[in-house]
Amino acid sequence: MKLSTLMTVTQFDNGYWYTTELKEFAKTINIPSANKLRKDELERAIKFFLETGKVKNLTKRSLLISGTRDVERGLSLDLPVKVYTNDKETKDFLEKEAQKLAPGLKRKSGARYRLNRWREDQIVRGVKLTYGALVKEYVRLNQAKKFAQIPHGRYINFMSDFLSAEKDATREEALKAWEKLKALDVPKTYQSWVRSQSSKPR
DSSP, rough: OOOOOOHHHHHHHHOOOHHHHHHHHHHTTTTGGGGGOOOOHHHHHHHHHHSSSOOOOOOOOOOOOSSSHHHHHHOTTTBSSSSOOOOOOHHHHHHHHHHHHSOOOOTTTTTHHHHHHHHHHHHHHOOOHHHHHHHHHHHHHHHHHHHHHHHHHHHHHHHHHHHHSSTTOOOOHHHHHHHHHTTTSSSSSHHHHHHHHTTOOO
């Protein structure tokens, strides 16, 4: 199946689209700033188009990054978050400071992703953040027992559900199951994978 202006939202949801495919399709229907949007933002804008026939950028965060990057200003706990970058130095700073707050803290899969979405949401709300606040939230996320599922995070949610439900399952087994699920014309959920397995001829 290929992306098409004639497809339904259900068909879109049942497919699996790479970011490059989404960006190219978004350009053909004239979604503003398509090259600067994340995958989830592209999916949301495309689904809005398929539902309404209208083109609209639903992203609230600023897509224009200007000024000196925070990492070039010298990272510190009291430094205001202005021009954040996901580079190695910034990630290392967060890890180092998190260890000071919670020695022995183990990085939880998905914590960085959720930290970035939290940061963007706070800035959209007009909250003035410092890197100290980012570190505290990062510690909190890594200490969480279980994350709420990400609405658009089909791969992340599938892997989490598969590894939780399948006894003694390995990550390699989960990846193989995900690759099979991607090729099916069904919602990309663990439940769909289970149904696909039960419907196989014996």
